[in-house]
Amino acid sequence: MKNMKANLSMLLVVGVLGTSGAVLAADDTEVEGQLAPNSYCHEKFPAITGRSLDGSQPQLKQSTTGDVIDYYGPCDENPTGQGQVLTQKLEHQHQMEGSRGGEIGRF
Numbered sequence: 026m027k028n029m030k031a032n033l034s035m036l037l038v039v040g041v042l043g044t045s046g047a048v049l050a051a052d053d054t055e056v057e058g059q060l061a062p063n064s065y066c067h068e069k070f071p072a073i074t075g076r077s078l079d080g081s082q083p084q085l086k087q088s089t090t091g092d093v094i095d096y097y098g099p100c101d102e103n104p105t106g107q108g109q110v111l112t113q114k115l116e117h118q119h120q121m122e123g124s125r126g127g128e129i130g131r132f
Contacts, residue, residue: 066100069093073105073113083110 071085072092083105086092094109096102103109 070104
């Protein structure tokens with residue numbers, strides 16, 4: 026639950042700061058609706074591959090992997106843009122800390 030709150034907060038911060046980038050017309054991007062220009066949308070798109078997160082050209086995972094980003098925010102979000110790269114790096118870091126976090130204070 027803490028991770029979800031942190032992720033939502035990060036997405037809101039990134040959205041408020043106005044990440045730059047054009048919307049990709051990728052086949053794997055699904056937009057559920059846009060109410061008005063500059064409004065918020067609900068999108069689902071594949072996560073970025075771990076190997077390409079640190080590179081200059083992030084690549085989306087295959088849609089068959091089931092690793093999907095359920096995004097709610099500004100409609101101009103780029104699935105491979107800097108905002109998503111930062112958010113997914115932070116999520117990966119939180120997952121790594123959580124996987125060993127329970128063992129640190131036990132002994």
